Amino acid sequence: MDLSPKQSSPSESTRFPDEVLERVLALLTSPKDRNAVSLVCKDWYTADSWSRRHVFIGNCYSVSPEIVARRFPRIRSVTLKGKPRFSDFNLVPDNWGADVHSWLLVFASGCPFLEELRLKRMRVTDESLEFLALNFPNFRALSLLSCDGFSTSGLATVATHCKNLTELDIQENGIEDLSGDWLSCFPENFNTLEVLNFSNLITDVNPGVLERLVSRCRSLKVLKLNRTSSLDRLQRLLVSAPQLTELGAGSFSEELTLQQHAELKYAFGLCKNLSVLSGFWDASALNLSAVYPACSRLSFLNMSYTALQSPELASLLPHCPCLRRLWVLDSVGDKGLEAVGANCPSLEEIRVFPTDPFDEDMLHTVTESGIVAVSQGCPKLHYILYFCRQMTNAAVATVVRNCPDFTHFRLCIMNPGQPDHTTNQPMDEAFGAVVKACKKLKRLSISGLLTDLTFKYIGEYAKNLEALSVAFAGSSDLGMQYVMEGCSKLKKLEIRDCPFGNVALLSGLERYESMRSLWMSACNVTIDGCRSLAREMPRLNVEVMKEEGSDDCKADKVYVYRTVAGPRRDAPPSVLTFSGL
């Protein structure tokens, strides 16, 4: 870090009083801008440190809580991400680490005015939740995404003690669901909630408690119910809180009488501000029509938990003229995607998940026609996540010709190493087309039968690429080398089951310090290779997760990341840490 001394000549002095400088800098909120500001000179570094209110830490092991608290003593909001992303797919052992507790301990004395905590893929225990609730008097917002280690008892302590809570957002966690009583722990006069998301939980909450809570919290904007929430309850809640902007609707599967359906539809009609709609586990086609009145301003529709068929989707979409983001299951089929193309001219993001990822015989899924149909009708598309069982090079080329603005292109052909099904060729040209046409591409996930040529294309054309996900691809070390040499903005690289070995690993020597992390599993990297890397690059942590019964020399799973905190001390025995320090 270059801390050049301030100019001493008075005529060139741009010395503001510190307070003014801090005030000005406070207007800069983007972390990138703030980081740039802090590098200008010592005064600006100090001013930034005192005025920084939000810190984003993409890898909890890249820095220590002590360093963070020392540098930013007045932060109000922290976002922390822990485990490598592949832990979502069971590739990381449960006891790997990323426990938030040590952070809380330091923050309790170093940053006691903390108000917001957003955690992703961290281990969070009930003990930690209790500590949080009791030691941060100004605490307002808690968001837990893909975390594990806690139960509903932990939520109960948060509800009990956080008097000013505005946000409780519990998403997709490995939570131990003991009972729904936690909701009853909010005091009777508590009314500050703006965001309540408990869609993760299975056990039912006391309906009366929920309704009273919702009617008290006049600022409630986001309400995401869990699967067991009945339509009856939903109807009453909507009548009570028509100001909602985001709704997670619960199961939606019960049979309704005509009267009930009309009442539900009426309730939805009251919600004039709804921009996000989700939930809908097992929604029946009949019930879905009740939501139509609320869809006119809808910008994000998440139907990915219900196996919607194409006629249902085709009936629903015309009611959503402003739709910008759509998540569905592949049950909608190519016909459903044609309806998307026909009805959603403003669509910017589409995600198509598999209804049954392990069923080989599924007939009604999506193919290359579906993705082409969407691209034809939605020229503004810039984000796609598409799970399919067949694809062609030509189709992908057509898609990116229609939509050259992709920033996120994630294609998952579910059979590993599957070629273009019409030509039997590798899918190299598909991804070649993507990187050549989409100059703004930041994130790419590749699949299908792929040779080193794909990587040559990526290295040559994907100059803005920040995140790359690779599985069952490549022919030799060259593949990875192309990427390490060509993609100068790469921040995250995840590789599994590819023929990349030590040569490939070490080809990225110069790059890893400017990346957040590298993951390589089931490749050809050895322990010695990892040792060499660690030796050459002392500011990287090189971790190897050993699997039972594998050869001593093999590095089954490798996780490399830059850090200023040195090797971590909380790794379980199955994780070997190599450090050059």
Add this chain to the structure above:
Amino acid sequence: MEGGVAYENGLNFKATELTLGLPGSGETEGQGGVRNNNKRPMPTPETNEEESQAHKAADRGSTAPAAKMLCRAQIVGWPPIRSYRKNSLQAKNSEGEASGMYVKVSMDGAPYLRKIDLKVYRDYPELLKALEAMFKFAAGVYSEREGYKGSEYVPTYEDKDGDWMLVGDVPWDMFMSSCKRLRIMKGSEARGLGCGV
């Protein structure tokens, strides 16, 4: 590696050996990836019969990654769906079934299979008693460390990921939601599944 998957000239003799057991049943669970001669990477496979097909494909000198031949359901963490979403879908599927959770039960050496409704049983002891009565055998005493001791037969089950597991290792509810079918293995076959025989 236990189970001795022997490679000579890239041929997996063990996998193509004729046995009465299920293919791959001689190998231990949770093995690290198996590497064959042409250095094609293998995903971390649970034991499965498609593995031997994959080796054969690799042997033919195809340029495709050997993983191509593997049954998708056998690869850990693939397709990349988050556990939360997978559990949601599974819960939906099991709810959709008519009352009763019927699974097939086979026993090594028995001429025909039986079917039982798992919902009828409250816990493992009840299930085991029923199996013992149905097939006229004794399962022995279960311990986490050593599996079923003191018995010729070991109850095992296939879970949703296609892996063969020892009955009793996971909590009952998890077992109920993930058990696809049961197989009462002969003790010698179950070596490596924690059987103390």
